[in-house]
Amino acid sequence: MHRDPNALPTMVFDWGSITWLVAPGGVPGASSTLGEVIINPGRGHERHEHPESDEILYIIDGEGRQTVGDGAEFPVKAGEAVWIPRGTLHSTFNTGWRPLRIIATYTPGGAEDALRDLPGFAELPAGTVPTWKADDHG
Numbered sequence: 001m002h003r004d005p006n007a008l009p010t011m012v013f014d015w016g017s018i019t020w021l022v023a024p025g026g027v028p029g030a031s032s033t034l035g036e037v038i039i040n041p042g043r044g045h046e047r048h049e050h051p052e053s054d055e056i057l058y059i060i061d062g063e064g065r066q067t068v069g070d071g072a073e074f075p076v077k078a079g080e081a082v083w084i085p086r087g088t089l090h091s092t093f094n095t096g097w098r099p100l101r102i103i104a105t106y107t108p109g110g111a112e113d114a115l116r117d118l119p120g121f122a123e124l125p126a127g128t129v130p131t132w133k134a135d136d137h138g
Helices: 111-116
Strands: 010-011 016-022 033-039 044-048 054-061 063-068 074-077 081-084 090-094 100-107 122-124
Touching: 010 111, 016 111, 033 090, 033 111, 044 063, 054 063, 054 074, 081 090, 090 100
Parallel strands: none
Antiparallel strands: 010 016, 010 122, 016 033, 033 100, 044 090, 054 081, 054 100, 063 074, 063 090
C-alpha cells in the first residue's frame, strides 16, 4: 500500500508536527505505527511515556537532545537512532537552527491516538501545510 504524506492529515502542536504514514487506525491490518516528526528550532516536547508501545526514533536531519528514563540527557543528530522501551519516560528537544526531522515508530501501533489529548493539539486536513511562528525564543 502506497502512502503519500500530502494525502494524509498532520497533527500539530506548539513544538512541531507529526504525519503518521502507517498506523493501525489508517491502514487495514497494520500492527505498528510509522511517521515523520518535525520539532521546530528551540522547541521540544515534555517527558511522557507510551505504556503499551516501544518507540524507535531515527534522526533524519538536525540535532537535539534526548532523555530516556532516568539516564542522563544526551545529544542526538542525523543518522542516529534511539530505542525507548514501553512505559519509559522520554523527551526530545531541538537544539539546532533548523527543524529536527525524525522517523518515529511504535510497536505495537496505536500509541499515536493518545497524542490527541495533549494541550494545543490540532489536526490539519490532508494537503494543508503546517506553519510555525518563532515567538518567545529569547
